[in-house]
Amino acid sequence: MCNNYQNQKGQALIESVIGLTYVIVPLLILLPFMAKLAGIQHRAEQASHYTAWERTVWKASDPSRLPSRTGIYLAKKTEIELAKQIPWRLYQQTGIRLTSTHKQKWDWATSIHPTLKHQLIHDGNQTVMLKSHGASPANQNELDRLTQSNKGERLPGDVSKAIDRIVGLLSYTGFSLERDQFYRTSVNNELENLYLAPFSNLNLSVQGNNALLASGWNAAGPYHVKNRVERLVLTKIMDMGVIQLAQRSLAILPFGKELKSSELKFGYVEPDILPENRLCTYGTTNCGG
Known part of the structure; x- marks a missing residue:
């Protein structure tokens, strides 16, 4: 031991x-x-x-x-x-x-x-x-x-490919989105x-x-929004000179005042939906400045 x-x-x-x-x-x-x-x-x-x-x-x-x-x-x-x-x-x-x-x-x-x-x-x-x-x-x-x-x-996967085809079909209307995101x-x-x-x-x-x-x-501003969205409005194809001439002609009639081109606007898109007094330029007084 x-x-x-x-x-x-x-x-x-x-x-x-x-x-x-x-x-x-x-x-x-x-x-x-x-x-x-x-x-x-x-x-x-x-x-x-x-x-x-x-x-x-x-x-x-x-x-x-x-x-x-x-x-x-x-x-x-x-x-x-x-x-x-x-x-x-x-x-x-x-x-x-x-x-x-x-x-x-x-x-x-x-x-x-x-x-x-x-x-x-x-x-x-x-x-x-x-x-x-x-x-x-x-x-x-x-x-x-x-x-x-x-x-x-482009996003990989079957679901993304299906979405890509849908967006591709919309391109025939003139509407397009960036798909390389x-x-x-x-x-x-x-x-x-x-x-x-x-x-x-x-x-x-x-x-x-x-x-x-x-x-x-x-969206790079209101004009860009308007330029894109109006291609999804089907009535935009009726916004042409011939139809506007017809509207002005019908507006002469007593019951046709609301048909004039300044009142009935085909394919009309207005991106600024806020009242004018609520719009402001960012960076100014009372608007992020």
Whole structure:
């Protein structure tokens, strides 16, 4: 009994040393690095969500049946303009105000959040973890360290195909809707070969993906609403010169006053259904200003 006890003496200490050396200490070293990776992944996911949502409100091109006249209100933003907003909104350090126009220039070296920096070499300074697209980093270019893609496509599935056929039939009347409103977005960040002993050449990349279904109805003002809806009104085909001439002729008769073209309007659509005193220009006094 005594000999067995003496042989086992110090076993718990040796197990603790081995556990600390090969398990606990490496985990403690990896925790800050893993936290930074999780931060980059979170930002990539947020960026993909932001890109998908922005595309639903900022159009890349004019919607169908958009008339060429005043009174058209359409928010448009190119793919590059949309992507350049990602670093400002999601990768910037704390304290930078969000705005549509920035007076200062973006700088990946100074504008990025401190948690997105890490050592590239042993005993080196903290530098940006995100890898540049070129051999020489273009720190003034917001798109230098991220890749963003955004494409609209038709909704997959049997139900969507049936709806697509119905909308296609309505197109014979001149009515049309955008059917590429299922947006798939992706934001990708490649990481530098970071110093993480004993590991080397960690070719890591982080990607965020999102999909968002938006409405194909994009009304860009009252004239756009009128131009679209009136194609669903069947009596619109009677709104022609010959019938209007007949209406004016019948209006001469005592019982035909209500038949004149200014009173009986075929295919008439009026988008402004509110009383005039309830209409206002957004941004003015008493109207969102």
